[in-house]
Amino acid sequence: MERDEEFWTTSGEADAATDEWRDMLSVTHLPWTVSIPVDADPPGFTASARRWWIDDLALVDCECGPCSGTRTRRELARTEGEFVVVLITLAGQETVAQNDAEACLQPGDAVAWDSTRPARFAVWEPLAKRSLLIPRAALEEVSGRAPMSGGVRLDGGNPATRLLTSYLDTLRTSLPELDQGAISAARNATLELFIGALRSGSGVPATSMAQPALRAQMDRYIERHLLDAVTAQDLAAAHGVSVRTVNRIFNATGQTVGEVIRVRRLARAREELTESDRPISAIAHRWGFSDTSHFSRSFKARYGASPSDYRTAAHLDRTGGAPVQRPVAAVHRAGPGRRETGITAAQG
Numbered sequence: 001m002e003r004d005e006e007f008w009t010t011s012g013e014a015d016a017a018t019d020e021w022r023d024m025l026s027v028t029h030l031p032w033t034v035s036i037p038v039d040a041d042p043p044g045f046t047a048s049a050r051r052w053w054i055d056d057l058a059l060v061d062c063e064c065g066p067c068s069g070t071r072t073r074r075e076l077a078r079t080e081g082e083f084v085v086v087l088i089t090l091a092g093q094e095t096v097a098q099n100d101a102e103a104c105l106q107p108g109d110a111v112a113w114d115s116t117r118p119a120r121f122a123v124w125e126p127l128a129k130r131s132l133l134i135p136r137a138a139l140e141e142v143s144g145r146a147p148m149s150g151g152v153r154l155d156g157g158n159p160a161t162r163l164l165t166s167y168l169d170t171l172r173t174s175l176p177e178l179d180q181g182a183i184s185a186a187r188n189a190t191l192e193l194f195i196g197a198l199r200s201g202s203g204v205p206a207t208s209m210a211q212p213a214l215r216a217q218m219d220r221y222i223e224r225h226l227l228d229a230v231t232a233q234d235l236a237a238a239h240g241v242s243v244r245t246v247n248r249i250f251n252a253t254g255q256t257v258g259e260v261i262r263v264r265r266l267a268r269a270r271e272e273l274t275e276s277d278r279p280i281s282a283i284a285h286r287w288g289f290s291d292t293s294h295f296s297r298s299f300k301a302r303y304g305a306s307p308s309d310y311r312t313a314a315h316l317d318r319t320g321g322a323p324v325q326r327p328v329a330a331v332h333r334a335g336p337g338r339r340e341t342g343i344t345a346a347q348g
Contacts, residue, residue: 010045033070046063084134086112089105089108098114130168184271262288269287
């Protein structure tokens with residue numbers, strides 16, 4: 001099945017440029033307040049954005065002229081949900097700042113920033129950039145609750161960063177032709193590659209430095225035995241450590257072993273809901289939920305829709321019906337088709 005991209009562009013009218021650019025960022029990224037210099041060179045501000053979906057991850061390519069933007073408490077209050085945003089500079093130069101960290105990004109460089117904290121950016125020359133918006137709920141499936149807080153620069157020369165950026169470049173061209181199964185696999189690979197880049201030479205503690213290699217081994221063990229009743233005792237026995245050590249390693253990311261297993265089982269159940277027609281009760285039982293009502297409550301709390309509603313929306317999306325309303329809160333998915341118009345009309 002071929003999936004259309006979504007496209008936005010400013011109208012070219014000088015008086016509307018600031019409002020259009022602000023609205024475009026709010027639709028495709030997150031709420032920002034923006035400013036456009038009156039003496040910009042070249043004169044006349046233009047911007048455009050293209051968006052694709054990797055399941056619940058949003059991939060956005062954007063081009064714009066010199067400008068600046070801030071996310072203050074007002075914009076944070078208007079943001080529904082929590083995200084980690086990976087920004088990759090493709091051409092031009094941009095400064096991004098969050099907390100006390102500021103990075104001047106050249107082509108190939110990347111930064112990851114946290115949607116729950118104030119931030120600012122400044123574009124100094126015509127810019128092309130790529131953003132990957134990751135819901136925190138998705139990130140928890142592979143990294144626990146707190147892999148980062150605040151802005152983190154990802155060195156473009158680091159092999160792990162290059163692997164992530166080149167993968168996204170390849171994925172962008174392939175997405176329109178991928179079926180739902182391949183999209184789900186691409187989504188999971190994207191998350192793993194991001195965590196790899198974040199932990200490799202970025203200065204971010206790998207699971208708070210709580211024996212990252214051992215944690216990675218335990219995560220792989222959980223994935224292999226996700227259909228089994230895995231406990232902290234099982235992990236301790238399989239890796240030759242104490243139960244206390246297991247709990248300390250997982251607690252470093254703000255989760256218990258049981259919570260990690262539940263998050264990953266819900267993620268696999270979500271994939272099966274969209275890729276099969278098996279009864280919801282059977283899927284719930286397969287992934288360790290003996291009580292279908294409990295499964296439904298847990299699923300809705302995590303993904304914002306009941307299992308049946310989520311499945312219906314996903315099936316309609318695949319067959320060209322109404323679009324899936326992804327659990328990406330403020331980053332709303334627009335209708336199908338390629339839109340090429342002013343931002344106000346493009347919001348649909």
